[in-house]
Amino acid sequence: MADVVPGADLTPTRPRGVATRATRAIGALAAVLFAWVLVGGLWFTPAEKQQGESVRIMYVHVPSAWVAYLAFVVTAVASACYLLGRRRSLGFDRVAGASAEVGVLFMALALVTGSLWGHPTWGTFWVWDPRLTTTAFLFVTYVGYLAVRGTGATPEQRARRSAVLALLAVLEIPLVHFSVVLWRSLHQQASVLSPDGDVKMDGSMLTTLFVGVVAFTSLFAWLVVHRQRVQAMGDALAIRELDDAIAVRGVAG
Amino acid sequence: MTEPLATARTIAAKDLAVERRSRVVANQVLPFAGLVMVMFAFALDDDAIASRVAGGLVWLAALLALLVTVQRSFAVDAADGALEAIRAAGADMRGVFLGKVAALAVQLLVLEAVLVAAAIVLYRVSVRDPLLLVAVLVAATAGLAAVGCIYGGVVAGAGGRETLLPLLLMPVAAPVLIGATRATESAFASGGATPAEGWPWVGLLAAFAAVFLVAGAMSFAALVEE
Amino acid sequence: MSDVRAEAIELRDAVVLYGAHPALTGASVRIGRGEIVLVEGANGSGKSTLLRACAGLKPLVRGEGRVLGFDLRHERAEVRRRTALLAHRDGLWADLTALENVQVWARLAGAAPDEAAAALGRMGIAGPLASRRVGSMSAGQKRRCALACVVVRRAEVWLLDEPHSALDAQGRDDLDALLVAARAAGATVVVASHDTERVAAFADRRIVLSGGRVA
Numbered sequence: 001m002a003d004v005v006p007g008a009d010l011t012p013t014r015p016r017g018v019a020t021r022a023t024r025a026i027g028a029l030a031a032v033l034f035a036w037v038l039v040g041g042l043w044f045t046p047a048e049k050q051q052g053e054s055v056r057i058m059y060v061h062v063p064s065a066w067v068a069y070l071a072f073v074v075t076a077v078a079s080a081c082y083l084l085g086r087r088r089s090l091g092f093d094r095v096a097g098a099s100a101e102v103g104v105l106f107m108a109l110a111l112v113t114g115s116l117w118g119h120p121t122w123g124t125f126w127v128w129d130p131r132l133t134t135t136a137f138l139f140v141t142y143v144g145y146l147a148v149r150g151t152g153a154t155p156e157q158r159a160r161r162s163a164v165l166a167l168l169a170v171l172e173i174p175l176v177h178f179s180v181v182l183w184r185s186l187h188q189q190a191s192v193l194s195p196d197g198d199v200k201m202d203g204s205m206l207t208t209l210f211v212g213v214v215a216f217t218s219l220f221a222w223l224v225v226h227r228q229r230v231q232a233m234g235d236a237l238a239i240r241e242l243d244d245a246i247a248v249r250g251v252a253g
Numbered sequence: 254m255t256e257p258l259a260t261a262r263t264i265a266a267k268d269l270a271v272e273r274r275s276r277v278v279a280n281q282v283l284p285f286a287g288l289v290m291v292m293f294a295f296a297l298d299d300d301a302i303a304s305r306v307a308g309g310l311v312w313l314a315a316l317l318a319l320l321v322t323v324q325r326s327f328a329v330d331a332a333d334g335a336l337e338a339i340r341a342a343g344a345d346m347r348g349v350f351l352g353k354v355a356a357l358a359v360q361l362l363v364l365e366a367v368l369v370a371a372a373i374v375l376y377r378v379s380v381r382d383p384l385l386l387v388a389v390l391v392a393a394t395a396g397l398a399a400v401g402c403i404y405g406g407v408v409a410g411a412g413g414r415e416t417l418l419p420l421l422l423m424p425v426a427a428p429v430l431i432g433a434t435r436a437t438e439s440a441f442a443s444g445g446a447t448p449a450e451g452w453p454w455v456g457l458l459a460a461f462a463a464v465f466l467v468a469g470a471m472s473f474a475a476l477v478e479e
Numbered sequence: 480m481s482d483v484r485a486e487a488i489e490l491r492d493a494v495v496l497y498g499a500h501p502a503l504t505g506a507s508v509r510i511g512r513g514e515i516v517l518v519e520g521a522n523g524s525g526k527s528t529l530l531r532a533c534a535g536l537k538p539l540v541r542g543e544g545r546v547l548g549f550d551l552r553h554e555r556a557e558v559r560r561r562t563a564l565l566a567h568r569d570g571l572w573a574d575l576t577a578l579e580n581v582q583v584w585a586r587l588a589g590a591a592p593d594e595a596a597a598a599l600g601r602m603g604i605a606g607p608l609a610s611r612r613v614g615s616m617s618a619g620q621k622r623r624c625a626l627a628c629v630v631v632r633r634a635e636v637w638l639l640d641e642p643h644s645a646l647d648a649q650g651r652d653d654l655d656a657l658l659v660a661a662r663a664a665g666a667t668v669v670v671a672s673h674d675t676e677r678v679a680a681f682a683d684r685r686i687v688l689s690g691g692r693v694a
Contacts, residue, residue, distance in 0.1 A: 137424050144421040151411035153498055154540065157479060161410060164472045168403065171464055172425045179428035179457060183435065238499075242540075246494065246504040249690045263586040267572065267579075274574040274612070329572065338570030341534050342632065343559030344587050479538060 018229035026222045033215030040208040054120045059208055061113040063216035064106045065135065070220065071103025072138060072173070075145075079166035082159055090235060091228075093159035096166060097149055098227035100142055102220055107139040130184060134177040141169050155235050257470075260348025261355060264339075268356030271329050278322055278360050286318040286364055290371040300377060305444045307376040308437035311368045312430050315397070318364050319426070320419055323401040326357055327409045336409060336477065346474035350402055354466065358398035365390055369437075378441040382448035386440040388455045393433035395462035400425045403469040403476070410477040425465075432457045485548030487512045487636055487667035488533050494541035495525075495532045502528035504691030505542065510669060515662050517678040518671040520688035526671035527567065529688065530638040533669065534564040547635055563634035565642055569625035573614030577604055577624045580613055584628045598631040599624070603653055618645040626654065637661060637668045643677065655681060 019027075041059035048055035075096045082092035114132065115125040126132070145165050152158025201209070272278055293310045297303050303310070330336035339349060369386070372378055380386055404421040408414055432454040438444055439451030488510040495503040502525045510516050518526050531537040533546055535558035544551035546558045571580050581595040599609050602623040613624060622645045629637060637658075643651050651674075658668050659681055672678045679685060687694045 137427060140420070140424045144417070144424070147417055147420065148407060148411060151414060151417075153479065154496060154538070156538070160475050160478070161407070164475045165407065168425075168468060168472065171468055175428045175461055175464070176424070179431045182453070182457065183431050242494075242496075242501060245501050246691075249501060249504045250692070259589075260587060263583060267575070267583050270579060271572055271574045329574075333573065334566055334568035334570045335572060337536065337566065337568075338564070338584075338628075339587070341536050341559055341562075341564045341566075342584065342587050343535075343556055479536065 018226055018233070023222060023225050026218050026225070030215055030218040030222055033211055033218065037208060037212045037215050040204070040211065045205045045208050046202065051121055054117055055205075057113050057117040059212045061110060061117060062209060063212040064113060065110040066213055067216045067220045068103055068107040068110050068135065068138070070217065071099045071106065071224075072142075072169075074099040074224070075103065075166050076170045079163035082163045083167070088156070088159070090155055090159055091232075093155070093163065094228040094231040094235070095224065096163065097146075098224045098231060100145055100149075100166070101227060102223045104139065104142045104146065106216070106220070107135060107142065111135060111139060128180070128184065130177055130180040133180045134173060137176045138169075138173055141172060145169065155238065257345045257348035257351065260345045261350075261352035264344075264349050264352025265355040265359075268326060268329070268353060269359060272356075272360060277325055278364070282318050282321050282325070283364060283367060285321065286314050286368055287371055289314040289317055290368060290375055294375055303376040304378050307372045307378045307443055308441055309430075309434040310376070311365070311372050311437060312393070312433045314368050315361065315365050315393075315433075316423070316426055316430060318368075319361060319397050319401050320422065322357060322360055322364070323405040323422070324415055324418060326353060326402075327405045331409060340477065346477070347470040350406070350470050350473035351466075353402045353405075354395075354398045354469070357401055358394050361394045361398055362390060365394065372441075378443055380440060381442040382440045382451070385436065385448050385451045385455070389433055389436040389440060389451065389458065392455050392458035392462055393429050393436075396429045396458055396465060397426060399462060399465040399469050400429075403465065403472070406469075406473050406476040410479075428461055429458060432461070485545065486510065487514070488544075488546050488669070490529075490532070490542065490544045490551075492542035493532060493539050493544050495528050495537045496540055497528050497537075502691055503532065506688070506692045507542075508686060508693060510667060510686075512667050513662060513665055514683045515658060515668045515670065515678075515681060517675060517682040517685040518669060518688060519673075519675045519685060520694070524688040525691040526688055527640050528691075530564060530640050530669065530671055531566070533558075533636070534562050534638050535559045536564065561634060562636040562638055563629045563632040565625055565629050565637075565639045567640055569621050570628065571613045571621060571624055573612065575613060576610045577613055577616070577620075577627075578609045580624055581627045581631055585631045588632045590631055590633065594631050595627075598627040601630055601653075601657065602627045603650065619647050619650055622646055623650060626657070630657070635666060637666055639668070639670045639672075641672055642670060643672060643674045651677065 037059055041056050045056070047053045078092045078096035078099065082088060082096065085092065118127065119125050145162060148165055149158055149162045152161060290310060293314070294303055297306070327336070330339070373380070400422060404418060404425070407421060408418050411417065435446070436451040436454035436458070438446040439448050439454075442448065486509055488508060490506055490508040492505045492507055493503050494501055494505055504525075506525065506529060508529070518529060520526050528537060532539060532544065532551065535546070535551060535555040539551055547561050549557040549561075551558060577599055578595060581599055582592065585592065585595040585598075596609065599605065604620065604623050604627065608620070613621060616624070622642070626642060629639070642654055646654060655677070658670070661668055670678050670682070675685070
């Protein structure tokens, strides 16, 4: 037998996941509700008089847009909690980052479904509606936020810098929105028909839309909880790697 | 609390002295901005359209020049570790921010004056309301310089990843592009815009500048620290 | 003034990163006021990071540290105002003259304007040389300018990283005299240097670093 390599621990370990009973419940709820939206949205709701079948995109589009803005708010609140908290808890930073990552995904989904719906409805993929424009800017701002998150040397530096960036975005987005509103109104162009306001909805459509919002929100919560737990494991791993690096340097001198 | 202001004056004077000696903005950024104005004329290929959108072209060229000037402003300090030395000296970071904003604003104002002159010559517009134009230039420049230094600081703190700057800076600067363009069109009276329509935009630009001057002064230290 | 009873520098089990690499791996250091201390060690032993941590530039990820009684985690602004760091890089603006460079640091430190010329003169840069662009100077002249920037800060603790590098024989002698004079004026001087024999000749004691901690 060769010498046992020091430090090689042979105790079997079971693979650890990041799921708990609570997240499994949220995940199962999301799965059931998504099935409901799928069946309800495609078969049990009627087509709309003016828009025809394309109105069904609404069941995906409106909940994605809702989750995108919810993610923005969660990131902003978590960032403020990080900066204001006495202990500067990294947990808030991980929630902020996870919410931003998931938010970017849903913002992209909202933008894509929105223009897919806009093409048959308005005859164009894009209009300079303040809501659309602001969402597009929110998307780009978040992409930049995530790019900066990847640059910090230590978790503390990453947390501090990205928390400040998230709060700067809170200042930026209303200013973008307001300037686009002012721009369109001064040009006296009628605002486009709002994406959901003009739809005549019967009971089954409203119910399906509502279920869609709950489904997407639970998916959001499920993703954010898992993502921030993975990040916590990554941060814990970084601490262990630091321990190892210190130990190795101590031996090497 | 005179310390932040004294620091701001020192930093602004230093940045302007560096530019006075090196003339990088004057000899490189200014010709670049002028070239952009010529290129717009090639791309549009129509005198009527060019004069109609002259205001927008001035501010697009100013935004491009802003990116280069911000990079230069922080590269000067990063070259020999001076930004780190400023941190190590315990300088008031609010003052450092305001000083860099002031120096950047002075350079931008000169650039923009030349861009407006280029628009008058190349795109055949005329200034109908000089007071409005001056107000737009001052308010928009203050806002651009403020957000430029904030995100220049982010990039400097992230170890000089300069490719990040346009991605971060352009979305924030969008309200300035919209507001300054409309107000400048009013001052040019191009496309049927009247000077009276321009003043609400000056208000928006001034509010933008105030918000980001305060936010930048408060957050600059956190952005450039390790 | 800071608490006069506190040690100049006191680190306990300090871990400080350089990027993701632990450059200090649990360093414990005590340096009294008014000492000249030589820090020596091989390349990569953590000398530069030790000085940067004491200057309040690099955060402590573990351990405790106080400089002049101020906590290195929570009172970094106080630490920075009372220390002066000469880093590897000179921290000069190449387009400005020597005098203009030193004047920036004089103003930031709240010193009188004529102190800048005096500090430069002390480092042997006077007359027409002082109004030359730093970018056109030799490496040794730049190092003298950088040292003048340290002098003009009138710091209580001087942290010098390889101050002798690039200096000629005359410059080295001037520097040694300067450090001894600073000690006599009450300053604490920490010098990281490869030129150990030269510094040991006037240092009060030495600290040897190895693997990021005190050997």
